[in-house]
Amino acid sequence: MNDTQFTAAGKLRHLLTLADLPRALLVELLDSAQDFCARPGAAVKRGDSLAGRTVANLFFEPSTRTRASFELAARRLGADVLNLNLDTSSAVKGETVLDTLRTLEAMNVDAFVVRHAQAGIPALLAANMQSHVSIVNAGEAHVSHPTQGLLDALTIRQHKPDFGELCVVIAGDIAHSRVASAAIQALGTLGVGELRLAGPPELLPDPGMQPGARQYHDFDAGLRDADVIMMLRIQKERMNRHAIPDEREYFRRYGLTPERLKLARPDAIVMHPGPINRGVEIDAAVADGPQSVIRSQVNNGVAVRMAVLNKLLGTDRT
Ligand code: CP
Numbered sequence: 001m002n003d004t005q006f007t008a009a010g011k012l013r014h015l016l017t018l019a020d021l022p023r024a025l026l027v028e029l030l031d032s033a034q035d036f037c038a039r040p041g042a043a044v045k046r047g048d049s050l051a052g053r054t055v056a057n058l059f060f061e062p063s064t065r066t067r068a069s070f071e072l073a074a075r076r077l078g079a080d081v082l083n084l085n086l087d088t089s090s091a092v093k094g095e096t097v098l099d100t101l102r103t104l105e106a107m108n109v110d111a112f113v114v115r116h117a118q119a120g121i122p123a124l125l126a127a128n129m130q131s132h133v134s135i136v137n138a139g140e141a142h143v144s145h146p147t148q149g150l151l152d153a154l155t156i157r158q159h160k161p162d163f164g165e166l167c168v169v170i171a172g173d174i175a176h177s178r179v180a181s182a183a184i185q186a187l188g189t190l191g192v193g194e195l196r197l198a199g200p201p202e203l204l205p206d207p208g209m210q211p212g213a214r215q216y217h218d219f220d221a222g223l224r225d226a227d228v229i230m231m232l233r234i235q236k237e238r239m240n241r242h243a244i245p246d247e248r249e250y251f252r253r254y255g256l257t258p259e260r261l262k263l264a265r266p267d268a269i270v271m272h273p274g275p276i277n278r279g280v281e282i283d284a285a286v287a288d289g290p291q292s293v294i295r296s297q298v299n300n301g302v303a304v305r306m307a308v309l310n311k312l313l314g315t316d317r318t
Helices: 021-037 063-076 096-107 119-128 146-159 179-187 221-225 248-254 294-313
Strands: 054-059 078-082 111-116 133-138 167-171 195-199 214-215 227-232 269-271
Touching: 021 146, 021 179, 054 063, 054 096, 063 078, 063 111, 063 133, 063 146, 063 294, 096 111, 096 119, 111 119, 111 294, 119 133, 119 221, 133 146, 133 195, 133 294, 146 269, 146 294, 167 179, 167 221, 179 195, 195 221, 214 227, 269 294
Parallel strands: 054 078, 054 111, 111 133, 167 195, 167 227, 195 214, 227 269
Antiparallel strands: none
16 A cells, blocks of 8 residues: 555545555545536536635646646635646746645645646655645656546446446557556456557557556457547657657557447447547547547546545545
């Protein structure tokens, strides 16, 4: 168990990774998120379990979905929310990340939601905060994105609850993807029946890193009879310029088109964490088509982040 993530009494204090989250706790978070879910157009669920608490969003990398959903989640539970603009903060004068957090900690911030391009930053911060302060990892380099893993697991469960029966394909740039890492961890804990990783060899992890998954360089073969297809963006920001594939050729070999989708089961669901690059990893007709659950993933993102903040900071936390 990750000692930094839990208190000495075994309670969740920070959310840094799904790697060692016990199955019971993962399921508890999914159940709690399900209770917070509201259909688009319906009145949102609200609560006051975070009243008197302050949540600060510190995104050192760009974000639309994660940042917006953490803000909505915290506000819907009654917290005060601080969105620090890092372009105009003292970070540009050379202040370290840790000093920035310690400064805000002195203003009674209770939780920091942090996205950073450097691996290890969330754990470093967690090890240096006062005992009542929580760190939530909102995306760490290529390593970890735990709330994305939770919202992906919740989305799959809503459509296909029996994980043991499922064949899940994760396709694209898996080597550079924290989304893939988190999904693989969550799916492993939930006992997924079959996990396939599809993509060009240079974008797949070393096979030894994911021994439970079968690798496919032929996307068509990887798609056959799949129940869940999780498409990934090419993470150009984490690549050497020379390693970036030719986008047309990549789409020809690894793009999810309506024709390719027919190789999967007829009721297969198509997922993508966003942001989408239409015509690179996914055809617009698939992204917007009847098998796409991409907008459900976004909707579930708010509910999952409400569940996580409630667990870490809520007055009704156990
Ligand atoms: N999926 C995801 O992390 O999206 P953002 O980069 O927009 O937060």
